[in-house]
Amino acid sequence: MDAQKSLFPSPYDAATPPGAEGWEDLYPYYVKFQPSRRMEEEGKFWFCDSQHWPTPFRPFDMSMVEFATKCLGQ
């Protein structure tokens, strides 16, 4: 939470940590924020669910995210 703006920081503004450059290439497009959808996504309420997912997903573990989101909506 940003005390100045009372908003969560935008994922589009998140800086890549040193050493993690190029991380985007390890993940499929559909799990990443798309610049072309920025207007639409920033117009919605969203938050980082760090209670359930406290650490970044390794590319190898992405099937867990896919299963979780698919099964949640089944």
Add this chain to the structure above:
Amino acid sequence: MERAGHYFANWGEMLENWHKKVDQKIAELSALEFHELPDVVPLEWITSGKGLDNTTDLIDSYDRAIELIYKVWQYHFEFLNLGYAAYLDFFGFVKETFPSIPDQAIAKMVQGQDSVLFRPDDEIKKLAKLAVELGVADTLKSGSVDEALAATAAAPNGQKSSGWKMATRSCARPNGSLPNATGSPPNTAR
């Protein structure tokens, strides 16, 4: 209500069956074996004309693991969303009946629910307190799990601290792995 209603009407029986289904999947997952690949396949695989190499079993087990996880995720949400829906329904009913009631008061009405989902966190807290009580907290914080447990057993309080090890084992799964405190992926340690 024909579908969700069936679950609500038969909750106890269906939940009991859910535990059986999930325990079965965990057992199947734990039984999977992954072996290091050899330099060459056994000679009899050549002479018998088997025509396959050891990566076959490796890939079969990998596929099976992914398949089992997918099933467990489905079981995870089989009851979860129904629980939330029931709470939302209850929340709406209470708000309508007592318009001035605070949200927190409604939340308090369902607190204390005994769920296996909270068990790992409860166990970790119990173990942490026990470690402090036995004076082995610092020992437990260094090295790998095996190293830490071995050092704990050898600590001055060794005799008593074996209680910590036993407690660890008592909440560990049969395969020796410890529950994941975040509860995600769903943890069914009981």
